[in-house]
Amino acid sequence: MSMPHAANLPLWAAILVAAFLVIGAGLTLIGSFGFWRLRSFYDRVHAPTLGTSWGTGGIVFASMIYFTVLELRPVVHEILIGIFVTVTMPVTLMLLARAAIYRDRAEQNPDVPVMEPARARLEEASTGSETGSRLQNGI
Template sequence: MHILTELLISIFLIMSGVFGFVGSYGLVKLKNSLQRLHAPTKATTLGVGGVILASLVYFYAETGHVSVHELLVSLFLFLTAPITANFIAKAYLAQNVRSEDLPPSATAFGWSVYDEPPETMPDAKDL
């Protein structure tokens, strides 16, 4: 394998290790669940992305073909991580935040997590 290829793979692996460490450290040190949610979903997603990039480069250098497996894993990861984080955050808000603690909303429906929609829908021109 060429030295530049090995250097590129090493850079991706070091980058992913740094992001993984930062995400793990943030998970331990941050105070509440919403803060703890931010560190692993952002930093460790980038960490796993670095490992996937290193794997792509390695298998392309070894076989001469782009591996579809890594592309599918990265697609699945980048689609599911934000959605999962959103669900966890909404569940936390539904359990721990009262509607009196929220600032006033700028919409006619209020905060969607806490208020029921009105019985009749207003016209779009009225909003």
């Protein structure tokens, strides 16, 4: 494999691009390995965020630096991918985790905490018991 267009890249840019590429790809690999390795779904849901935060960030920065230096003009459209992935990934994972806990509660899986109905908590609070007032104060 050869990249003749990379030959006229200055050394500092090459080092920077290489460092960002290796950091980004390595973090993505660590995230995916954790996703494969961790035990429960609620542990696993955290692992791929490594790839979507600095994994994507590193590779996007590498691409931006590479094309900016190579084409002698600012090339920043890759930042769109970075912004988009950073914004959408929390939404995705929140939706998925809520769906998972909903399914676990629906089959009364003992591994997840049961949901206290809000009405029961309110009634307990209105009777003025100690736990009720504690809940009312939001502690």
